[in-house]
Amino acid sequence: MPKVSVIMSVYNGQKYLKEAVDSILNQAFGDFEFIIVNDGSTDKTKYILAGYNDPRIKFFNQKHSGIALAKNKAAEVSCGEYIAIMDADDISLPERLQLEVEFLDRHKDIGVVSCSVNMIDECGRKILTRAVLINEELIQKKIQDEMCLYHCPAMIRRKAFEAVSGYRKAFRSSLDYDLFLRISEISKLANIERPLHNYRLHFNSISVAKKLQQDAYAELARRCAAERREHDKDRLESMSKNELKTELAYITKEIKKKNYLLDMYYYWAERFYLKDDYRNAFRYLCRSIIYRPFSKDGISLFLRTCFHLVFSQSAINKLKVITR
DSSP states (O other), rough: OOSSSEEESSSHHHHHHHHHHHHHTSSSSSOOOEEEEEEEESSSHHHHTTOOOOEEEEEEEEEEOHHHHHHHHHHHOOOSSEEEETHHHHHOTHHHHHHHHHHHHHHHHHEEEEEEEEEEESSEEEEEEEEEOOHHHHOOOOOOOOOSSSSOOEEHHHHHHHHHHSSSSTSSSOHHHHHHHHHHHHSSEEEEEEEEEEEEEEEEEHHHTTTTHHHHHHHHHHHHHHHHHHHHSOOOOGHHHHHHHHHHHHHHHHHHHHEEEHHHHHHHHHHHHHHHHHHHHHHHHHHHHHHHOOOHHHHHHHHHHHHHHSSSSHHHHHHHHHHH
């Protein structure tokens, strides 16, 4: 029986799939199985996976049923002591599994361990490194308010995963946050300070394309956690589809008032600008302007970005000399 089961669900992920799969197969740690569930993809995902002839890979094809059921399926057919999460558009660095296994082996009271990540763009270029909380007490407290562990590349103790019955299908987004909140109620959570994973940011990723939906489900997860603290259970399982839809609509309305999308798009525009990636900065700024067209900071950054796009770097350098 392998020590680790790496699980991945993929839906129409052909663009980055091979890079993601190869990053797991090239891990320094070798005692793992790699369970991949093709969740009804209509692109070339099935054929890319069929091209692998590695005994560690076991892949399953199923009708499209959503990320929660697909990941639960992968976990159910796996048998490792630890469950490592992998996404089809990310890259795990070679030491990831080794260091996470060593950490969980040393800390028997930890149910989930994750790590810092390198944010990369669509072409795999590093944007910045996102550090994570290390203090376990702070993590346990902070998780009640916001997600403070990256889902991929988390490694979960199987006993903890099964104790909370895995992912809940009611969550179309932020299912990882709901899972970690429930695990935090029966065990501790932890982070490794070292970045062990490259997290890809692109317009089709959930964190960008469905940011508003993700935030709404995250708030639902927080409310469910508060109910469990008060009543030992939450009402999610007893809610009808219409009740859930109404609850999410109300939460979404509240979130829109807080300009979440503006904050997210402007944040990434600023980061791309600082990395001299003016094309991506322009793309994110165009989206942020939709939500607040008269933002003074947004307009200023937009004009500076346009300036860099219009003039070549050599022209900018000459202009700096002239204006000295």
